Every structure is written in C-alpha cells, then in structure tokens.
Amino acid sequence: MNESSFFLSLLTFTFLSAGVVKGVSGMGLPTVAMGLLGxxxxxxxxxxxxxxxxxxTNVWQLLAGAxxxxxxxRLWPMMLGIVIGTVGGTTLLVRVNPLWSGLGLGSALMVYAGYALLSPALSVPPHVERWISPIIGLFTGAICGATGVFTIPAVPFLQALRLERDELVQALGLSFTVSTxxxxxxxATHxxxxLEQLGLSATAIVPALAGMWLGQTVRVHINPKLFRQCFLLFLALLGLELASRPFR
Structure with a gap:
C-alpha cells in the first residue's frame, strides 16, 4: 500500500469511527478525529x-430541532466569545512546535474525559449565566484554537444550563458549528x-455521515452508558499518549 492509499484509509477509518461515536452519543466527532489524527x-x-x-455534521445536529x-x-454572547478566542488561539496551534501543541491536545482530551467520567451535577442559575457566558466562550475558543478540541469548558457549561435533551443536542451543535x-x-488567517486540505477534508464527509448513521442504528441495541465509559477511557489513554511525547 503506497503512502497516499494509506493516508486515505486512515482518514476513512478515523472519520467513520468518529461518526459512530457522534451517532451514539450526539457528540465527539471532532474530539475523536483530532485525537486519532494527532x-x-x-x-x-x-x-x-x-x-x-x-x-x-454539526449543522445537521443544530438544525434537527425547533x-x-x-x-x-440566548447563547450569542458565548458564541461571540468562542469566535474571538478561537481566532486568537490558532496562533499557538500554527506557530508552536507540534510536539508541544500535541501536549496541549492530549491534556485537553484527558481533562474532558476525566470530567465526563466523573459527571458532576453542576447548575448555572440565570443571573450567573448572563455574565459567565462570554467568559466560557473565550476560554472554549482559546482551547479550541490552540488544540482543535471544542469541548472544554463549553460542554460542561451547556450541560449545567439544564436544557431539555433535544435543546442540549442543538445547543452543542450550535457551539461546535461556530467553533468549526x-x-x-x-x-486561513495564518x-x-x-486548497488541497480543503479537498481532503471534503472527502471525509462521506465516512463521517456513514458513521453517524451506523451509530444511530446501533444505539438502540447497546448499553449507552457502557459505550460512553469505554469511549472516555479510550480518549483518556489517547490523550496520555499524545501528552507524553515531548518527554520521551
């Protein structure tokens, strides 16, 4: 197998796997993809x-509801913070030595996996939401820009708003779409x-959507809690592997 065929196979496997995770859990595609490709x-x-x-996939998730x-x-201050933080944070992603940006990516994966495994019952009251929302957006954007991971602290914050399940899925879709x-x-700024990356990125749409369909299909036949725990443990180990590279 030549290098080009290997890379396309890796891309297909990565986004098929990431799509399955998103289909089962409603999230995780960019996180899994970044971890594997990283x-x-x-x-x-x-x-x-x-x-x-x-x-x-995130626009699809965002629009799949009323x-x-x-x-x-409600969430525009957070979204504005995400845009500002992400555009600024990409400076680190582009300019820092890949080993050290890999350390940041691995650390972000471990933090998210640890939080999700513990699942603390947080709640944000309305009067706090108004002023903390743009701050959460800025921090999420900075981490997203520096590592490519969209989840921390946006996901815990949105979960703490105690939205209805369908609203939470759409809110996550909104946050991830704006982050993307x-x-x-x-x-692009840096x-x-x-253009060639745009073409390769476009080829990943098919396996990502196929994976989402497969994940949604098998979701009713598996234990979602067990699947989630296994996925998060895998994510933590992947993060540990990436974070340890600069010290080898």
Missing amino acids: TVMPPAEATAMLVIPSFV ATTRLMR VALAIGL GAFR
Whole structure:
C-alpha cells in the first residue's frame, strides 16, 4: 500500500469511527478525529482535516430541532466569545512546535474525559449565566484554537444550563458549528488552511455521515452508558499518549 492509499484509509477509518461515536452519543466527532489524527500528523494539519466534516455534521445536529432561533438569541454572547478566542488561539496551534501543541491536545482530551467520567451535577442559575457566558466562550475558543478540541469548558457549561435533551443536542451543535467556522477562519488567517486540505477534508464527509448513521442504528441495541465509559477511557489513554511525547 503506497503512502497516499494509506493516508486515505486512515482518514476513512478515523472519520467513520468518529461518526459512530457522534451517532451514539450526539457528540465527539471532532474530539475523536483530532485525537486519532494527532497521533500521525501535527495538530494544525489534523485540525484542517476536520473542518468540513465537523461543519456538516454539526449543522445537521443544530438544525434537527425547533429551538435553533431561541438558542441563538440566548447563547450569542458565548458564541461571540468562542469566535474571538478561537481566532486568537490558532496562533499557538500554527506557530508552536507540534510536539508541544500535541501536549496541549492530549491534556485537553484527558481533562474532558476525566470530567465526563466523573459527571458532576453542576447548575448555572440565570443571573450567573448572563455574565459567565462570554467568559466560557473565550476560554472554549482559546482551547479550541490552540488544540482543535471544542469541548472544554463549553460542554460542561451547556450541560449545567439544564436544557431539555433535544435543546442540549442543538445547543452543542450550535457551539461546535461556530467553533468549526472560527477555527477555519483562524487557520486561513495564518495560512494553515490550504486548497488541497480543503479537498481532503471534503472527502471525509462521506465516512463521517456513514458513521453517524451506523451509530444511530446501533444505539438502540447497546448499553449507552457502557459505550460512553469505554469511549472516555479510550480518549483518556489517547490523550496520555499524545501528552507524553515531548518527554520521551
């Protein structure tokens, strides 16, 4: 198998697997994709690969419900913070030595996996939400820009708002969509999002959507709690592997 065929096989496997996780759990595609691709390429290149499939699958998730407009009105300060933080944070992703950006990616994966495994019952009251929302957005954007991971602290914050299940799924779709667009803008600003990467990223749409369909199909036949725990443990081990590379 030549290098080109190997890379396409790796891309297909990565986004098929990430799509399955998203289909089962409603999230995790960019996180899984970044973790797997980050083991074989610099995080900046891996981030460019996930832009289009992440955008397509998250827009699909955002629009699959009736609360889109209401959530946009409620969460716009957080979304603005995500855009500002992400565009600024991509400076680190592009300019820092890939080993150290890999350390940041691995650390973000471990923090998210640890939080999700513990699942603390947090709650954010309305009067706190108003002022903390843009701060959460800025921190999420900075981490997203520097590592390509969209989840911390956006996911815990949105879960703490105690939204209805369908609203939470849409809110996550909104947050991830805005993060993806801001990431693409940041990469393009620094010359790290090239035309050939756009084509490769587009090829990942099919396995990502196929994986989502497969995940949604098998979701009713498996124990979702056990699947989630296994997925998070895998994510933690992947993060540990990436984070340990600079010290070998």
